Amino acid sequence: MRAPRSVLKQQFLKKWMMGLQVFGSAKQSMSILERKKAIKLSADIALAATRDGRTCWSRAIIADASKDDGGKVLVQHLLSPESERLKKACTGLVMENKRVRCKKILKRSCCIKRVRKGASKVVLAKSISKRIVKRRTQVLKSLVPGGEFMDDISLIEETLDYMVSLRAQVDVMRRSLAKATEVVNGK
Amino acid sequence: MRPCSREMQGMNSLFNPSSQIPLQDLQNQQIQNSHFDPNLSSNEDFLEQMLSSCSWADPKSPWDLNPPTNLPFPTNNSSSNSAKHRDLFNETPSSNSDSNNVGFRNNFDESVILASKLRQHQISCGNGAAVSDAAKMMLPQQLLMAVARGGLSLNDDIDGSLSQGGDGSIQGLFNGFGAGSMNGTDGASNQSMQHFNHPQGGAMQSPNLGAQGAAATTAVMNQPQASGSNGGAPAQPRQRVRARRGQATDPHSIAERLRRERIAERMKALQELVPNANKTDKASMLDEIIDYVKFLQLQVKVLSMSRLGGAAAVAPLVADMSSEAGGDCIQANDNGGSLARTTNGSQTASTNDNSLTVTEHQVAKMMEEDMGTAMQYLQGKGLCLMPISLATAISTATCHNRTSGIISSHAPMHQSNGEGPTSPSMSVLTVQSMTMGNGGGDGFAKDAASVSKP
Numbered sequence: 001m002r003a004p005r006s007v008l009k010q011q012f013l014k015k016w017m018m019g020l021q022v023f024g025s026a027k028q029s030m031s032i033l034e035r036k037k038a039i040k041l042s043a044d045i046a047l048a049a050t051r052d053g054r055t056c057w058s059r060a061i062i063a064d065a066s067k068d069d070g071g072k073v074l075v076q077h078l079l080s081p082e083s084e085r086l087k088k089a090c091t092g093l094v095m096e097n098k099r100v101r102c103k104k105i106l107k108r109s110c111c112i113k114r115v116r117k118g119a120s121k122v123v124l125a126k127s128i129s130k131r132i133v134k135r136r137t138q139v140l141k142s143l144v145p146g147g148e149f150m151d152d153i154s155l156i157e158e159t160l161d162y163m164v165s166l167r168a169q170v171d172v173m174r175r176s177l178a179k180a181t182e183v184v185n186g187k
Numbered sequence: 188m189r190p191c192s193r194e195m196q197g198m199n200s201l202f203n204p205s206s207q208i209p210l211q212d213l214q215n216q217q218i219q220n221s222h223f224d225p226n227l228s229s230n231e232d233f234l235e236q237m238l239s240s241c242s243w244a245d246p247k248s249p250w251d252l253n254p255p256t257n258l259p260f261p262t263n264n265s266s267s268n269s270a271k272h273r274d275l276f277n278e279t280p281s282s283n284s285d286s287n288n289v290g291f292r293n294n295f296d297e298s299v300i301l302a303s304k305l306r307q308h309q310i311s312c313g314n315g316a317a318v319s320d321a322a323k324m325m326l327p328q329q330l331l332m333a334v335a336r337g338g339l340s341l342n343d344d345i346d347g348s349l350s351q352g353g354d355g356s357i358q359g360l361f362n363g364f365g366a367g368s369m370n371g372t373d374g375a376s377n378q379s380m381q382h383f384n385h386p387q388g389g390a391m392q393s394p395n396l397g398a399q400g401a402a403a404t405t406a407v408m409n410q411p412q413a414s415g416s417n418g419g420a421p422a423q424p425r426q427r428v429r430a431r432r433g434q435a436t437d438p439h440s441i442a443e444r445l446r447r448e449r450i451a452e453r454m455k456a457l458q459e460l461v462p463n464a465n466k467t468d469k470a471s472m473l474d475e476i477i478d479y480v481k482f483l484q485l486q487v488k489v490l491s492m493s494r495l496g497g498a499a500a501v502a503p504l505v506a507d508m509s510s511e512a513g514g515d516c517i518q519a520n521d522n523g524g525s526l527a528r529t530t531n532g533s534q535t536a537s538t539n540d541n542s543l544t545v546t547e548h549q550v551a552k553m554m555e556e557d558m559g560t561a562m563q564y565l566q567g568k569g570l571c572l573m574p575i576s577l578a579t580a581i582s583t584a585t586c587h588n589r590t591s592g593i594i595s596s597h598a599p600m601h602q603s604n605g606e607g608p609t610s611p612s613m614s615v616l617t618v619q620s621m622t623m624g625n626g627g628g629d630g631f632a633k634d635a636a637s638v639s640k641p
Contacts, residue, residue, distance in 0.1 A: 036491055036492040039491040039492075040487065040488060040491035040492075043487065043491055044487075129468075129469075129470055132470045133469050133470050133473060136470060136473040136474060136477060137473065139477050140473060140476060140477050140480070143477060143480045143481060143484070144480065152446075152450055153446065153449050153450055153453065156450060156453040156454065156457060157453060159457065159476060159480065160453065160456055160457055160460065162480070163457075163460050163461070163476075163479065163480060163483065164460065166480070166483040166484065166487065167460075167483065169487055170483060170486045170487055170490065173487065173490040173491070174490060177490060
């Protein structure tokens with residue numbers, strides 16, 4: 001297989017393969033849907049692992065995956081060489097995020113929205129656009145893993161990094177798919 | 188946006204580490220920068236007017252832009268701000284092989300330091316006249332210094348309305364210094380940004396540092412604009428009582444502006460990544476970003492679903508779907524696509540937004556049986572079949588100017604038990620490009636086929 005160009009892709013591929021090997025023994029007994037979940041899960045965790053916990057979204061992915069048993073095994077397998085404290089940090093992240101969320105809800109309930117009287121057209125347009133932007137940031141927050149707990153600025157940074165990683169992930173997966181098909185067809 | 192192409196190069200150099208292009212461009216920029224000198228020397232009196240209150244021993248030295256030797260700055264300033272400047276000037280490194288890069292990097296560090304110090308200075312001193320004087324004196328100097336090192340991009344559209352005015356007056360300012368070289372600074376600054384970012388080597392860090400640099404430059408930029416617009420001859424600045432635009436002393440608004448600038452800077456970095464991102468306002472950029480992230484995630488899902496690494500993989504999946512939703516999908520076809528029913532019937536694992544995946548699998552199943560009905564089904568949905576090579580070619584082409592979602596999945600069409608491929612393996616590609624023409628229903632290649640939506 002043509003080696004992936006960048007370091008990120010190589011790392012991702014290696015970790016993904018490691019993750020898939022965890023499922024290797026159970027391969028025959030799994031149904032299709034389980035397999036799909038396994039593949040996707042290992043791919044996601046591998047992707048998050050390439051960031052080594054430096055970015056918020058990767059920590060969020062790892063934290064979510066550690067919640068259930070299957071994910072926990074994968075996480076341990078993929079991350080244990082690197083850092084123990086990373087795993088602890090991810091588990092602590094969940095608690096912290098809950099706290100942040102509660103605080104935000106509290107703040108929002110206490111804040112009273114003031115309506116502008118006699119708003120001119122320009123002001124009205126501005127407020128409309130602000131609302132649109134706000135709504136869309138909400139959507140983006142729901143898309144990026146762990147995005148609800150970030151402010152605007154870091155949200156965009158995270159989106160940037162997440163997008164790069166996603167692209168790499170898609171590229172690697174597609175290429176390995178093509179290669180595997182070649183192999184299968186050639187047989 | 189003019190800087191776009193350069194930044195595109197920059198991001199390319201970030202992600203595909205090859206430093207060939209930037210170096211060549213930098214050399215080109217150096218040639219352009221050298222045009223600074225003859226233009227500037229003719230306007231010395233204007234320069235001296237601006238710098239009259241601060242004792243610069245050699246007013247021409249900032250404009251000495253011979254790149255290999257670093258800029259010789261005067262070291263005998265006696266104004267109150269001199270110590271600050273001197274520290275920064277003496278930080279300019281001695282010439283090394285990468286002197287330009289390092290020089291530019293220090294430019295940004297210095298401009299950041301300058302901007303932050305300036306802000307603190309202003310905030311702490313309040314609205315006094317003395318401060319405004321000092322500030323006014325400092326700012327032109329800083330601006331000139333920063334530009335002297337070729338490190339400013341004066342055409343940054345950080346804050347739309349602000350930059351409009353800013354550009355106009357800055358350009359007015361710099362017409363005296365050789366307007367032709369504005370392009371040089373623009374390119375050079377972007378170039379320097381790239382070099383600044385490239386050695387850092389991380390996509391995450393670059394928006395940060397770029398943001399700081401741009402925030403600093405806009406801070407420096409706005410104030411000279413204000414001062415320039417408020418007085419024809421900035422040599423003797425008038426005393427101002429009310430807060431000027433761009434120099435609101437209210438810390439809240441400064442923080443607000445900082446925040447806005449940072450966001451805009453990062454948006455620009457994102458613009459390079461997202462295809463079809465020629466929008467300049469936040470809302471539509473956010474929209475594009477959202478669509479692209481959704482699309483990428485969907486791609487991963489589809490890839491993982493069909494990337495099942497086995498001959499027997501998809502057949503049970505398809506069989507599952509057919510057993511669960513066999514009758515449904517045919518009826519859905521006749522009813523003109525009540526896809527909800529088929530979705531409910533067959534999708535136990537996929538999420539709701541995988542209607543296309545459902546379509547793909549239905550098509551795959553139908554192709555097993557009868558090509559005719561499969562094609563009819565496709566046409567009923569407004570989809571068509573095309574070779575995967577063509578689809579990828581079109582997708583890469585449309586990536587540059589249109590939103591296109593490409594999901595590729597591989598569904599080997601094997602009979603049960605993986606005895607061997609009885610039908611050619613197929614790649615099902617779904618393209619959601621809005622403006623893609625009808626890709627043609629023919630061309631069902633043996634190895635690859637794709638379903639695309641015109």
